[in-house]
Amino acid sequence: MTLDISITRSDHPRSDAELAEILANPGFGMHFTDHMFTVEWTPEKGWHDARITPYAPLTLDPATAVLHYAQETFEGMKAYRHADGSVWTFRPEQNAQRMVRSSHRLAFPVLEPEDFVQAVDALVEVDQRWVPDNSGTGGEKSLYVRPFMIASEVFLGVRPAQHVTFMVIASPAGAYFKGGIKPLSLWLTTEYTRAGRGGMGAAKTGGNYASSLVAQQEAIEHGCDQVVFLDAQEGRYVEELGGMNMYFVHADGRVVTPETGTILEGITRSAIIELAQKAGHTVEERKFSVDEWRGGVASGEITEVFACGTAAVVTPVGKLMWPDGEVGSNQGEGGPLTLQLRKQLVDIQFGRSEDVFGWMHRVV
Numbered sequence: 431m432t433l434d435i436s437i438t439r440s441d442h443p444r445s446d447a448e449l450a451e452i453l454a455n456p457g458f459g460m461h462f463t464d465h466m467f468t469v470e471w472t473p474e475k476g477w478h479d480a481r482i483t484p485y486a487p488l489t490l491d492p493a494t495a496v497l498h499y500a501q502e503t504f505e506g507m508k509a510y511r512h513a514d515g516s517v518w519t520f521r522p523e524q525n526a527q528r529m530v531r532s533s534h535r536l537a538f539p540v541l542e543p544e545d546f547v548q549a550v551d552a553l554v555e556v557d558q559r560w561v562p563d564n565s566g567t568g569g570e571k572s573l574y575v576r577p578f579m580i581a582s583e584v585f586l587g588v589r590p591a592q593h594v595t596f597m598v599i600a601s602p603a604g605a606y607f608k609g610g611i612k613p614l615s616l617w618l619t620t621e622y623t624r625a626g627r628g629g630m631g632a633a634k635t636g637g638n639y640a641s642s643l644v645a646q647q648e649a650i651e652h653g654c655d656q657v658v659f660l661d662a663q664e665g666r667y668v669e670e671l672g673g674m675n676m677y678f679v680h681a682d683g684r685v686v687t688p689e690t691g692t693i694l695e696g697i698t699r700s701a702i703i704e705l706a707q708k709a710g711h712t713v714e715e716r717k718f719s720v721d722e723w724r725g726g727v728a729s730g731e732i733t734e735v736f737a738c739g740t741a742a743v744v745t746p747v748g749k750l751m752w753p754d755g756e757v758g759s760n761q762g763e764g765g766p767l768t769l770q771l772r773k774q775l776v777d778i779q780f781g782r783s784e785d786v787f788g789w790m791h792r793v794v
């Protein structure tokens with residue numbers, strides 16, 4: 431606890447009735463809590479002025495660097511309410527450490543992981559009534575937390591900003607995909623790539639998402655839910671989706687997931703690796719070609735394909751389409767391992783099973 435956080439409570443928080451209406455059907459990323467966290471950095475003062483204030487628009491000078499050069503990094507995590515009313519986050523130190531790695535890539539100052547976790551905890555605690563209660567419903571609603579760092583210096587020269595702002599906002603979340611858990615259809619883009627060697631693929635930065643949009647649009651135009659990116663160098667190896675990592679389950683029990691380097695190192699991804707290993711599966715992190723995918727599904731060697739991420743949890747993949755073909759899946763509405771790992775993960779997150787890995791962090 432090294433930040434000295436001042437708290438100014440909103441004098442116009444959402445009424446209980448309004449909040450109940452929002453939490454009944456939160457969607458994703460549409461409603462925001464009553465408060466936000468801010469801390470600023472300059473070379474002279476370091477991180478300073480940590481504060482929680484009423485949620486409000488920012489006033490930015492049009493020459494603010496982030497608006498021009500996209501020096502930005504963000505995180506995505508969730509707070510879960512357990513049946514006893516307590517509120518927990520999932521491996522928040524992992525998000526904090528990933529933001530440190532992203533900060534290095536984006537030439538930002540480092541916000542110490544313990545300060546990151548303290549900031550998230552402080553906002554979630556102040557806005558704890560926004561963490562949905564699923565008791566008795568079997569639901570999986572949570573509070574999505576979005577920490578982010580921006581170049582807030584007013585300067586059009588191209589260099590790392592000398593004024594940086596880190597903020598945390600939060601938004602209640604239901605299912606990320608409309609229609610809940612149903613197999614995703616994926617579009618393989620052969621034109622666009624997400625990240626190359628030495629690029630920003632492993633960093634969680636807005637530019638990666640901006641560059642994914644046109645490919646995602648192409649996916650939607652072809653009737654698919656999400657886009658799959660291949661490696662930039664050879665155009666052969668599966669990297670990840672616009673916002674999720676991928677897994678391929680084999681008939682002999684092996685589970686393959688693309689190796690890290692140019693992909694986002696998902697925190698759900700690493701949890702799935704541990705859960706699958708604990709269940710006796712061999713997990714291979716390696717290059718995995720799209721030909722291996724197509725061939726494996728056709729031969730029956732690949733029995734399940736799924737994607738995972740904080741927002742989307744674990745979601746089965748139904749089919750893969752590309753400009754002149756498609757391959758289905760062998761798993762119907764979701765294969766047994768996909769559904770088992772999904773259940774194990776959400777049961778830990780919502781406190782319905784023992785946290786044997788020590789992943790959960792109590793906030794309230």
Ligand code: PLP
Pocket residue numbers: 506670671672673674675694695696697698699738739740741
């Ligand atoms: N890959 C991308 C591009 C993402 O945006 C995300 C979501 O955060 C993931 C993978 C999964 O990461 P995590 O499990 O940490 O949410």
Ligand code: COI
Pocket residue numbers: 505506507639673674739740741742
């Ligand atoms: C997440 O799962 O947290 C993501 O960031 C995916 C998307 C909402 C950007």
